[in-house]
Amino acid sequence: MKLGDIGEFGFIDRIAQGCLVGEPSHVVRGIGDDAAVVRCPHGLLLITTDLLIERVHFLRPAISPTQLGTKALAVNLSDIAAMGGTPCDAFVSIAIPAEVPVEELDGIYDGMKALARRTGVNILGGDTTRSSQDLCLNLVVTGFVPEGEALYRSGARVGDRIVVTGTLGDSAGGLRILLERLELPHEVAAPLLAAHLEPELYLEEARLFATSGWAHAAIDLSDGLASDLGHVCRASGVGAVVDVAALPLSAELGELCRAAGGDPLALALGGGEDYRLLVAVAPEGVEPLTRSVAAATGRRLYEIGEVVPGSGIRLRHPDGRLEPLTLSGFDHFAHR
Amino acid sequence: MKLGDIGEFGFIDRIAQGCLVGEPSHVVRGIGDDAAVVRCPHGLLLITTDLLIERVHFLRPAISPTQLGTKALAVNLSDIAAMGGTPCDAFVSIAIPAEVPVEELDGIYDGMKALARRTGVNILGGDTTRSSQDLCLNLVVTGFVPEGEALYRSGARVGDRIVVTGTLGDSAGGLRILLERLELPHEVAAPLLAAHLEPELYLEEARLFATSGWAHAAIDLSDGLASDLGHVCRASGVGAVVDVAALPLSAELGELCRAAGGDPLALALGGGEDYRLLVAVAPEGVEPLTRSVAAATGRRLYEIGEVVPGSGIRLRHPDGRLEPLTLSGFDHFAHR
Numbered sequence: 001m002k003l004g005d006i007g008e009f010g011f012i013d014r015i016a017q018g019c020l021v022g023e024p025s026h027v028v029r030g031i032g033d034d035a036a037v038v039r040c041p042h043g044l045l046l047i048t049t050d051l052l053i054e055r056v057h058f059l060r061p062a063i064s065p066t067q068l069g070t071k072a073l074a075v076n077l078s079d080i081a082a083m084g085g086t087p088c089d090a091f092v093s094i095a096i097p098a099e100v101p102v103e104e105l106d107g108i109y110d111g112m113k114a115l116a117r118r119t120g121v122n123i124l125g126g127d128t129t130r131s132s133q134d135l136c137l138n139l140v141v142t143g144f145v146p147e148g149e150a151l152y153r154s155g156a157r158v159g160d161r162i163v164v165t166g167t168l169g170d171s172a173g174g175l176r177i178l179l180e181r182l183e184l185p186h187e188v189a190a191p192l193l194a195a196h197l198e199p200e201l202y203l204e205e206a207r208l209f210a211t212s213g214w215a216h217a218a219i220d221l222s223d224g225l226a227s228d229l230g231h232v233c234r235a236s237g238v239g240a241v242v243d244v245a246a247l248p249l250s251a252e253l254g255e256l257c258r259a260a261g262g263d264p265l266a267l268a269l270g271g272g273e274d275y276r277l278l279v280a281v282a283p284e285g286v287e288p289l290t291r292s293v294a295a296a297t298g299r300r301l302y303e304i305g306e307v308v309p310g311s312g313i314r315l316r317h318p319d320g321r322l323e324p325l326t327l328s329g330f331d332h333f334a335h336r
Numbered sequence: 337m338k339l340g341d342i343g344e345f346g347f348i349d350r351i352a353q354g355c356l357v358g359e360p361s362h363v364v365r366g367i368g369d370d371a372a373v374v375r376c377p378h379g380l381l382l383i384t385t386d387l388l389i390e391r392v393h394f395l396r397p398a399i400s401p402t403q404l405g406t407k408a409l410a411v412n413l414s415d416i417a418a419m420g421g422t423p424c425d426a427f428v429s430i431a432i433p434a435e436v437p438v439e440e441l442d443g444i445y446d447g448m449k450a451l452a453r454r455t456g457v458n459i460l461g462g463d464t465t466r467s468s469q470d471l472c473l474n475l476v477v478t479g480f481v482p483e484g485e486a487l488y489r490s491g492a493r494v495g496d497r498i499v500v501t502g503t504l505g506d507s508a509g510g511l512r513i514l515l516e517r518l519e520l521p522h523e524v525a526a527p528l529l530a531a532h533l534e535p536e537l538y539l540e541e542a543r544l545f546a547t548s549g550w551a552h553a554a555i556d557l558s559d560g561l562a563s564d565l566g567h568v569c570r571a572s573g574v575g576a577v578v579d580v581a582a583l584p585l586s587a588e589l590g591e592l593c594r595a596a597g598g599d600p601l602a603l604a605l606g607g608g609e610d611y612r613l614l615v616a617v618a619p620e621g622v623e624p625l626t627r628s629v630a631a632a633t634g635r636r637l638y639e640i641g642e643v644v645p646g647s648g649i650r651l652r653h654p655d656g657r658l659e660p661l662t663l664s665g666f667d668h669f670a671h672r
Contacts, residue, residue, distance in 0.1 A: 033490075033571075036383045037380050037419065044375060050463050056467060083369065083370050083371045089383075093386070093387035126385060127385055127386050127387045138429050138474035218370075
C-alpha cells in the first residue's frame with residue numbers, strides 16, 4: 001500500500017492507534033491538535049531530541065522497520081536515562097519518500113510503540129511529511145526528574161570512579177558486520193548486530209544512580225567512550241584515567257577482530273552507539289550500587305577508571321604506563 | 337568555510353551563542369548535556385514540532401538562510417499561538433549536506449535567534465548531523481498556558497462566529513511567484529513573497545483570545561482554510577458556513593491572478609501556509625475582541641462565517657446560494 005492511497009490524515013489516524021500507553025493522568029491532549037498539552041509534574045522537565053537520516057544513521061536494507069523504530073526511540077530514552085530521569089512522552093516527526101510502502105511505516109511505528117509500552121511512554125504528537133529522497137525520523141522525548149536528582153555531565157569530582165553499564169565496542173562491531181558484509185558464525189554475529197540494532201536501555205539503573213546520592217555525573221555513550229568521557233571531563237573541569245585492562249570487551253568483539261582484523265580496544269574507545277551509561281560514582285558508592293543494580297535488573301556495572309585532577313583522558317596500561325587518549329570518538333562533520 | 341573545518345562540536349559551540357534570549361529563570365540546563373532541563377511552570381505545557389525538508393517545504397535557492405531560520409521557528413510559534421499559549425523554549429535539529437557552507441548555517445541560526453529574541457524564546461538544545469542530500473530542519477517549541485485558557489480545535493459551538501487574523505491565500509500566491517518564476521511589479525510581488533517567506537505571528541492576539549472567555553476553538557491556517565476549518569468542524573462535531581464575500585483577499589493576490597491566471601478564491605480556500613489564526617468566537621465577543629486586538633497590535637480581525645449544526649463546510653455566495661466546500665487543502669501524501 002502506498003501513502004498516496006490513504007493520504008496524510010489517513011496515515012495519521014493509522015499511526016495514532018496505540019500511542020497512549022504510558023501514564024495517562026498528565027495528558028490533556030495528544031495527537032490531533034496544534035500542540036500536545038500536558039499537565040506539568042512538580043519538578044524538572046527533561047527534553048531531548050535526535051534526528052536520524054537514512055544513509056547517515058541507518059541503511060534501510062540493513063535494519064528492519066521494527067528495529068529502526070525501536071532504536072529511534074531507544075536512543076532518546078537513553079538520553080533521559082543519562083540525566084537520571086524517567087521518560088514521559090514522545091513526539092515523532094517523519095519525512096517519507098514516496099516509494100516507501102505503508103507496511104514498512106507500520107513496522108517502524110510498531111517498533112516504537114512496543115518499546116513505548118514497555119517503558120510507559122506516551123506518543124503524543126509529531127509531524128508527517130513527504131521527503132524527496134531520504135527517510136528522516138526526528139524524535140523528541142520528555143522526561144521528569146525530581147529537583148536535586150538530575151545527573152549532569154558537569155558533576156564529576158576528583159576521586160570518583162568511572163563505571164559503565166555494559167561492554168564497549170559491540171555496536172561498532174555490529175556496524176562493521178553490516179558495512180563490510182562480514183560472514184561470521186551466527187553466535188558471534190548475532191550479539192554484535194543486536195548491540196548495534198537493538199541497544200539495551202538502562203532506565204532502572206538511571207534511577208538507582210540518581211537516587212543514590214553517590215552518582216555525581218552521567219552521560220550516555222553515543223559517540224564513543226573517548227568522546228563522551230571527554231565531554232564529562234571538560235564539563236566537570238577534571239581529567240580521567242581509564243584502565244585498559246578493566247575495559248569490558250565482549251568475547252564476540254574479540255572474535256570479530258580475530259576473523260576480520262582490527263583492534264577491539266580501538267572499537268571500545270572510539271566506536272559509537274553503545275548506549276551504555278557512563279557514570280562518575282563516589283568510591284564508596286561503587287560496591288553498593290553494583291549490588292543494587294544486580295538485585296534490580298540482574299545486570300552488572302564495570303569500573304573502568306577514575307576521575308583525576310587536570311584535564312584530558314589518559315589510558316593506564318597493565319604495566320602502569322600512562323598514555324594520552326587521542327581518539328576523538330565520532331564527529332558527524334569531521335573530514336575522513 | 338566548510339563544516340568539516342570546524343567539526344560538530346565547533347559548530348555546536350558556534351550556534352550556542354545567543355540562544356538564551358528569553359525568560360532565564362526556568363532554565364536549569366540548555367545546550368550541552370544529554371537533555372535540556374527546565375523547571376516546570378504551574379499550568380499546562382504545550383509541545384509542538386515541525387519537520388522541514390529541502391525540496392519539499394523549501395527550495396534553498398528561493399529562500400534566504402535568514403528567512404528559512406525565521407520561518408522554521410515561526411511555524412512552530414504559530415502552533416503555540418493556536419493553543420492560546422505563550423512560547424517558552426525551542427529545540428533545533430538540523431541535518432546538513434556536506435556542501436552547505438557554514439555561513440549559510442549561520443544565516444539560518446541568525447534568523448531563528450532574531451525571532452527568538454523578539455518573542456522571548458530560549459533555544460535550549462537540538463541535534464546536529466550530516467545529511468546525504470537534503471537539508472532537514474526539525475524544530476520543537478514548548479509553550480505554556482494557564483489551566484482553563486487553552487484553546488482546542490474541539491471547542492467550537494453552534495452560533496460561534498469564525499474569525500481569521502489576516503488575509504488568505506497570499507502565501508500561496510507568493511509560492512506561485514517562486515515556482516512559476518512570475519515577473520510581477522515589485523509592489524505586487526513583495527507582499528505576497530513576504531507572506532510566504534516571512535509569515536506574520538499572532539502571539540499577542542492568541543493571548544487576548546485565550547483570556548477573553550469568548551474564544552471557544554482555534555487553529556492556525558497551515559494547510560489551507562478548507563482543510564484546517566474542516567479539522568475544527570470534525571473535532572467539534574459541527575459544521576460551518578463561510579461567506580464568500582467576507583473572505584479577506586488582498587489586492588495583490590487579485591493582481592497576481594489577473595496577470596498570471598488563477599482564482600484568488602481557490603488560493604484563499606485551498607492555499608497553505610497563511611499562518612493566520614482561525615478562531616471560533618461567541619457572537620457577542622467579536623466586536624470587543626476586534627477592538628482589543630486593534631488597540632493592542634493595530635491589526636484587525638475578519639469575520640468570515642459561522643458555526644452551524646451538522647458537519648462539513650458550505651460556502652455562502654453573495655446571492656445566498658450554499659455550495660459544499662470540497663477542496664481539501666493540502667495533503668502531504670495525496671496523489672497529484
